[in-house]
Structures are given as C-alpha cells and as structure tokens.
Amino acid sequence: MGPDGDLIPVHIITGFLGSGKTTLLRGVLASPAFANTAVVVNEFGAVALDHLLLQRVDPDTVVLQTGCVCCTLRSELGAALRDLYDKRERGRVPPFDRLVIETTGLADPAPLLFTLMADPVLRYHFRLGTIVTTVDAVNGARHLAQHLESVKQVAVADQVVLTKTDLVDRASVDGLRAAVARYNPTAPLFEAPAESLAFDRLFRGEASDSPDQARAGPGSPPARARVPVAAPDGGEHATDGHARDISAVSLTVDLPLDWTAFGVWLTMLLHAHGENVLRVKGILRIRGMSIPVVIHGIHHLMHPPTSLPRWPTADRRSHLVLIVRKLPAPAIERSLRAFLRLAVR
Template identity: 45%
Template sequence: MSLLPVSILTGFLGSGKTTLLRHLLGQPELSDTAVIVNEFGEVGLDHMLVADSEEKIVELNSGCLCCTVRWDLVTTLDELYAKREAGSIPAFSRVVIETTGLADPAPVLHTLMNDPKLAARFRLDSVITVVDGVNGLATLDRHEEAVKQAAVADRLVITKGDLPEAEVDTLESRLGQLNPGAARLRAIMGEVPADALFGAGFYALEERGEDVRRWLREEAYQDAAGHDHAEHAHAHDGSQAHAHDVNRHDDHIRAFSIVREEPVSGARFSLFLELLVANRGPDILRVKGIVNIAEKPDKPAVIHGVQHLFHPVAWMDSWPDADRSTRLVFITRDVSRDWVEKLLDALTGEREETDPVLQAGDRRE
C-alpha cells in the first residue's frame, strides 16, 4: 500500500500562509488534497467553503477537503482516512497541515513519526515555512518560534517577493545561514508553483538518485559549518549574507553535516542515537540521513528524527549513487558539531580515547 504524503505548512503570524494555501489549492495538481487547519489559525478559508462551516469536514470550491483540528491530530487524520476508505468523502491523495503562527512544528512531526497507525498510512513529505518578506528579519530577531519554524523547513517561501531586491536578498541570506539545506523561493501574492513545494523526497524511498542528494544536500551544510563565524559570509547564490549578530536568536541554531566513509555497526549506531537523544534530545531539532550499516552494506538505512523521536529505520533497495558513505544532516540548538562528531566516533570505533565531555552533553560551542 502506498503511503499518503503529508506536508506541514507553517510560518509566523501574518507571514502569508493562508494566502499561499489559497493559491496552491487553486492549482490542478492539488485538486485531490485534504487540508487540516488549526482552529486557532489567524485567517480562515471560509470564503472557499461550500458546506456548513460547523461541519468537521467540508469541501472547498477547488474540490479539496478542509477540516479543523478540534481534538487532536491523530483523531483528525484517522477520521479522514476512514472516511476516504469508506468512500464517504473524495479519495484525496495528499494532506496539508496548516499550523498556527505561534506553533512549534516539532509536535506535529512527532505525531506523524510516532503514532503506529498513522505511520502505516501516511508519510511525511515536506515542511514548508512561510517567511514575511517585510517583517521577517525583525521576527527572527524577536521570536524563537519563528527561528525554529525556519530551521526545520525543507522549503522556505519568502512572501511579498515584489519588494526591492536588496531587502529580500538580506532576508534570504539570513535564512540561508540558518538553514542552508532548505530550498528558498519567493512568492508574489502567494503565487508559487505547487511542484516546487511538494515532493521534498525524504522518506520517499521509491525515489532515489538525485532525490536523495536533494534531501540531504550535505554540501550546503558543510559549507555553512565552515563559515559559522564569518563576519560577512556569502550566500550560495553569491549575495552578501546578513552580518553576524550575537544577540540574534538563531545564533544558537547550528546546521551541519557529518560524513563517514567506513561502514558502521548497526548496534553501535543505534547506541549513538540513543545517547544523542538521552543527552540532548530537546535540542536536536532535526536529523536526517542515509547510513552504511556494516551488516547490510548493499542497502542503505534511512533515518529521520525530530528532537527525542525517530521514525523507524527504513531500508532502501540499493544505494542511490556510487557514493556509499554515511551522510548525516543535523539542525541543532546549542549543540556543537564537534560534540556530535566525538560522540559518533567514540561509539562507532573511529575514536579510541574517552572524553568526559561526551558524558556531560557539552553545551560549549
């Protein structure tokens, strides 16, 4: 059975999520989409509804379904799926969850990865974060929620892209430093092609090759790790980056990748993940990667985790390319790359000496 893709649409208050969603739902590619909105959302889609808004599930003019989270996400998704299977609602093939502007997206990611019933029916497709082109820089400075929303994204959409180029370039560079692996797009009046936002590729194991490289994009994280403390780093598109400011909330956010050429023991790698979560779980905002497990050298393991929860390991049928190295991408809060590397090497046999820092869960940068 093919798992249904679920995308999370997040972004701070007033960033333009609903405008973007309204545009997306008008595109033919999303005509068979189910949308779940949080009942505390700042702007509704009432003008698009063709059924009584008091009903839990309504049909939009676009042909899409829309429902409101009144109890919890598991109940809502379970009900949607049951009605789909019974034929009482149109057979949607995608779900989009719109969070509130102040929401931390991590609990939604936790739910999708941790609930066994949902994991048997749905798969996480992408996290799309909308950033206000006018107020985005100030919002990132003042609100840690906005920083986390940007840090965990696979797609970053800057709204009001018709602003002067220099203003948007500055924001885009800041976002590039915060989350170098995420694709960055600009939207004018919410207009972005649907195919640019969906199909991020992680955990879509039926797709390989370039898809996996796009998912990991370890080159971007390696480049960012080498320029963490540059006064005037350059963005990947050559534009000037936002000047380093020690008072920014995202000064605590780190994005980096770790690559290891030699296969690792499955038991040792599992222990690495367990200790990583036990020591710094809340600060591991996101981990994803492919791993060369010594016991299964021809089938790479795919891992994906958010804070203290990891999706069950999945196995690809074959390597996506000639490179059989382990490639891990981390987005962390106040957790240094050096500490993670020492922990990994100590537990996988790369490093023989013991380090008391590892046991303490070092917070030093």
C-alpha cells in the same frame, strides 16, 4: 494497510505570523495537481473558501469544487485526523490522496510532528510528507533573530518559501537566504512571487528524501559550527538568546558506516540531548549495502529508516545534518568518530 507507499502523506505548511502560509494554501487548493487533497486549517474564514465551496459535510468539514476536503481543527490533532480518516472510509468525504496541515504562526511544529510520528493509529494510515516553511522577506530576518518559534519552523523544513520578495531589494533577499541557511543548510529555497511556484514540485519531496547534496556534498567541512544571525552590537535585529544558541551541524563520513555502531551513537545522543536536537536528517552509506539509507527525526523520535533506489549523485559518502541547540559541533563530531573507531576494532 500495505507498505509505506500506501500510507497517506501528510504535508505541513508552517511559518511565522504574516509570512504567507494562507496565501500558499489557497494556491494549493486551486491547483489541479492537488485535487483530492484534505486540508486541516484553524478556521475556514481565514482561507476564504466560499467561492470554492461545493458541499458542507458538517460544521467542521466542507468539500470544495476541486475535490479537496477542508476541515477546521477544533480538537486535539490526533482526534481530528482520526475523525477525518473515518469520514473518508465511510464515504462521507471524497477519498483524498494526501493531507495538508497549516499551523498557526506562533506554533512550534515539533509537537505536531511528534503526534504524526508517534501516534500508533495515525502511523497505520498516514506518513509524514513534506514540511514547507514560509519566511517573510520583509520581516523574516527580525523574526529569526528574535523569536525561537521562527527558528524552529525553519529548522524542521524540507522546503523554504521566501515570500514578499517583491517588496524588498535583492540585498535583503540574499541576506535572508543566508540567515535561513545558517539554521537549515539542506532545505531548498524558493522565492515568491519572483518564482512561479509549482506546487507538485514544492511538495514532491518526502521527509524520507535525502539532504540536498549541493549543500552537504563534496568539499563540505566535517562539521559546521554555529554562526550568529545578528551583529553583536544589538542593532535592529538583535538576536534572542534562544535563537542564538541554535546551529546547524553538518557531518560527512567517507567510509561505510557500521549500522549498529551508528545506531548506538544516535540513540545515546538523542537519549542525552534529544530536547536540544530539533531535527536530524541524513543519507547514509551502510557497510554491506549498495543503496543509501535515509534517516530523519525530531527531538527524541526517529522515523523508521528508509532506502533510496539509487544514490542521488556520484557522491557515495554519508552526510548527516543536525539542527541543535546549545550543543557544540566539535563535540558531536568527536563522539561520532569515537564510536566509528570502536566499530572497526
């Protein structure tokens, strides 16, 4: 296999029960921009593929009229993806250019992402693409307040789609946008059906893309402390204790980073607290480099760092966003500053 650009991107669609994942997936399958796409779902019936069916390869795999390949997940994910890739290489299914996986509504996406990033065979053929999370505008605030799975789904997202926005008033949508931003301040938000979703745009961003500079750029505080998502009176959306402990921490460093010192700090943080670090994503200015380095990871596992050809904005500072559980933002910031001070001595 060639360089990273030759690997097949794997995009993830996740979201809580009833949040519109399958509707989004149907749109992807019908989009000309997503011809030659393989899709992994839990069952064919839920996606209603009969009108698109071109060929059934075997009980678990079908080929659609658009050239897409769709298979059901009846075994462990790693085995299913290896089998799908084998069918591609042997010509049993079309040579798909990308893969989309739809998770179940109650799924914690972290184990799936870990499989993609850690399995040595899969890493040779696939790379993590964009994680898109759907959030139901009618019930999303309650799900975020009461279900840890919903919070994790939002926390790991590269893009968030707010669905059913036509069924609630503007104040409710704005409140949900604020709740999502508390757990993931870097993910762009799209509204459906208010916005006509361009699927190539929605899935264009890779996991190696930089954090959104509009949300972590000039003027941002050095660390964003945890903010509760529900009123303390235990009202309609009373917050589950697990969800209440999750926060987004945004760190900004003005001077170029010493790569070794930063790597030691991050390694020690993940070694000690990896189970409580839901997502790490950053764009870094490294001493001696003119282009930015992008990092991202899930829990203990970090994806190999990549570089961007140029800085996305005029801001040349390092920005790091961590979605954490039960870790105080000031302590994380103090530890990073301490390591960076040692590096310049």
